[in-house]
Amino acid sequence: MGxxxxxxxxxxxxxxxxxxxxxxxxxxxxxxxxxxxxxxxLEREVDARKERKLMSRIKRSKIPEVKSLEQxxxxxxxxxxxxxxxxxxxxxxxxxxxxxxxxxxxxxxxSHLASAIGLKAVYSGMTVYWxxxxxLSEDIIKAKAKNExxxxxxxxxxxxxxxxxxxxVVSLSREVSxxxxxLLDRRQYSxxxxxxxxxxxxxxxxxxxxxxxxxxAIDRIFDRASVTIFSGKSYRAAGTKKEDVLNREEVIR
Ligand SMILES: Nc1ncnc2c1ncn2[C@@H]1O[C@H](COP(=O)(O)OP(=O)(O)OP(=O)(O)O)[C@@H](O)[C@H]1O
Ligand SMILES: [Mg+2]
Numbered sequence: 001m002g003x004x005x006x007x008x009x010x011x012x013x014x015x016x017x018x019x020x021x022x023x024x025x026x027x028x029x030x031x032x033x034x035x036x037x038x039x040x041x042l043e044r045e046v047d048a049r050k051e052r053k054l055m056s057r058i059k060r061s062k063i064p065e066v067k068s069l070e071q072x073x074x075x076x077x078x079x080x081x082x083x084x085x086x087x088x089x090x091x092x093x094x095x096x097x098x099x100x101x102x103x104x105x106x107x108x109x110x111s112h113l114a115s116a117i118g119l120k121a122v123y124s125g126m127t128v129y130w131x132x133x134x135x136l137s138e139d140i141i142k143a144k145a146k147n148e149x150x151x152x153x154x155x156x157x158x159x160x161x162x163x164x165x166x167x168x169v170v171s172l173s174r175e176v177s178x179x180x181x182x183l184l185d186r187r188q189y190s191x192x193x194x195x196x197x198x199x200x201x202x203x204x205x206x207x208x209x210x211x212x213x214x215x216x217a218i219d220r221i222f223d224r225a226s227v228t229i230f231s232g233k234s235y236r237a238a239g240t241k242k243e244d245v246l247n248r249e250e251v252i253r
Pocket of ligand 2: 110111112165166196
């Protein structure tokens with residue numbers, strides 16, 4: 001541990017004058033000065049700040065449940081394409097503002113994997129914003145009433161990854177549809193997206209009152225999207241059959 005490590009920590013902590021003058025100060029105090037204690041002190045400060053930033057990114061992401069890829073039992077619904085999900089989890093699509101769609105049967109793990117990937121993104125330094133379509137609709141109505149729609153939009157569009165869970169469960173009013181369309185249109189320049197839905201694509205236009213808006217929005221959702229289909233049994237309902245219990249126990253063990 002030497003002067004370089006101390007200088008690097010000082011720069012990381014944005015103590016630029018201290019970093020610039022370090023060499024000179026050490027020289028004037030006699031070059032044999034022991035730097036070990038100051039290195040570990042600064043290291044603690046850097047680590048503590050990183051931890052605080054991470055905690056604040058986790059909180060701001062509003063990811064509802066802590067789930068991980070390791071908790072996912074791939075044997076339970078073997079038709080789920082593991083290697084595609086692992087590709088998504090390498091987060092390259094986030095850097096490209098890409099779209100990932102997790103579509104299919106209820107209870108098959110779409111939200112689980114979306115939160116696991118969202119958390120992985122947060123841990124790797126990215127910002128994530130999670131919302132269900134229902135909550136988004138409520139948030140838009142509330143924000144409009146308070147004249148704060150641009151704040152809500154900024155939260156979503158300034159994050160690296162927007163997770164839009166449960167697409168298709170609610171029908172949006174015309175006012176809200178237009179705002180959701182605007183978000184879907186603008187996000188391509190700034191924000192990657194994971195969208196989950198258990199609704200048949202044929203039912204998606206029902207989310208919007210206006211069919212023209214519906215088809216323009218659906219077009220944007222499928223724009224160069226990577227689609228993973230989730231088929232199989234609901235993990236929620238599992239437990240009644242012996243083989244399901246055994247499959248679940250593998251995860252718990
Ligand atoms: N293969 C699996 N291994 C471990 N846990 C699973 C698996 N599939 C689902 N689960 C768990 O089952 C519950 C339901 O899964 P999840 O909410 O991800 O389903 P979903 O596909 O999003 O369903 P919906 O379409 O109803 O929203 C969660 O607690 C999730 O952690
Ligand atoms: Mg879900």
